[in-house]
Amino acid sequence: MVVVPVDAQGFSHVPVMPREVVAAFASHGQGVLLDVTAGGGNHAALLLEQAPALRLYAFDRDPVAVRATRAKLAPFGARATVTKASFAELPETLAALGVTAVDGVLADLGVSSQQLTDAERGLSFRLEGPLDMRMDPTRGPTARQLCEELSRDELADLIFQLGEERASRRIARCIKQALEVGELTTTSELRRAVIRAVGPRRVGGVDPSTRTFQALRIAVNRELEQLQGLLEVLPGWLRPGGTAALISFHSLEDRLVKHAFQQRQVWERVTRKPLVAGEAELAANPRARSAKLRVAQRAEEGEP
Template identity: 40%
Template sequence: MSERSERHVPVMLQRCLDLLAPALADPGAVVVDCTLGLGGHSEALLATFPAARLIALDRDKEALRLSAERLAPYGDRATLVHAVYDELPEVLKRLSVPRVQGVLFDLGVSSMQLDEAGRGFAYAQDAPLDMRMDQTTGPSAAEVLNTYPPGELVRVLRTYGEEKQAKRIVEAVVKGRAKEPFDRSGRLVELIRDALPQAVKRTGGNPAKRTFQALRIEVNAELSVLQRSIPAAVGSLTVGGRIAVLSYHSLEDRIVKQVLTAGATSTAPPGLPIVPEQYQPRLKLLTRGAEVPPEEEVADNSRAASARLRGAQRIREDAL
């Protein structure tokens, strides 16, 4: 196993396994890891459920390469696919898998992407401003910074970074890019520090954190992909199948909550004495709200601090 794989600590691993376990015990069960990353969750799924088959997706070719090494001992029980997770229905169709018993999402940026300086995800080190999870396609963070109209940049920072100082930061970016286009993360971090009032810089950690989050979400279309992915994943579950989703900020968690809660809610008109089957919930929630990691896990793995976990079980087919 590579040093990088050893360094990667999967978040809330045992709880994810426990949530999915009842659906994965039978021979022939198929579980999908929609966010393979460095393969920590996938490896644990294969080791814990020896009768199960794994399908794992990632848009990052480097992650697929490293995980292929890590999961090689499991042979043909693991199928790794270069795809974004909203492509799950197409992937399953291509593999002739009509339904699956388990689905796991571990959202956000992976440890590998944060740790690899050349990717530009981390505000703590100077690197090319890329931030693409799939470096073969789409605009980079530098292109977003250098080409978006000011109003659109403000929207991105406010919506995806929940950045209260978005207008002030964008004004500085527009002045900066007029002199020289942005291409390095270090210059952006410095510009944000200079643009913000002293009072703001004294609270809440690195002042560039929210801007970097917003750019990453925009570059990778993370929220629009997620809005398609969670319903698609629920739709791929067989009755009795289970889904577990780890998110790392309120925007992601809100989308997950909305989809799972809607699936667990009756759609019957109010006042019916007996609810016909087509109106009854198709999901049962497995977590009370969003679960958070225990304090000892956060102490051991700082990246777990913002994690929120939700789970649900498919309890009936969709109404015809």
């Protein structure tokens, strides 16, 4: 059994590859870092603990994560500033904070354990909840609205591309049928619609609805567009020699990071192949199984 620690604010999340993240920024102990996916502030707290002269700005699009991170980083006083912002909002937010050049940027992509285990967020097929899936509940359509707005073919394409689900056409048809009869308001209704399309059989222990949930979550939160936008602007924030460390959890994200870091005039890769969690971490934190950490430094020469 894996026990997920819950901190004083009731936020549960175990940060992945903590030692590797701290090592990535070890040479910037006197500098300024951005953590653009604060979550529960766990990586941020570790980084601040390790380097007493470090200044850190943390951001998250989820108001619950922002509250938890503020509480977690309160002991560090003025060394930490926590602000609600999505990647797309960061250029404006950094300008408002007066932050122009930094020494490092950390992004630990995807969702936190806290988000996954809060039934109200509708992110998990394991928990009964509204079919919402938004990381920022104040913005954009919910998963249910997205299923309504898209045509059957558009929905099938989305499930195929973002979930890498081969049965996407059958699944989209069953989702649309569920909508017509008013049976697509909860996570269990979405799971039932998928099972009607593909049957209940688990392949390799994976629930048949896993890929459809992943696809809808990525689409609702525009995760790939947000990441692509971040990768385009982030070299402009880093001083030459500054470090970017990005942790991705599925191949679509990792591919974007890998391609961005291949631009030689902008980046010098620190990791050629992505770092992955070791045996001991995997045994303690199964969420680390799909994590890939890529680290690169802003090239000394050349324009971003």
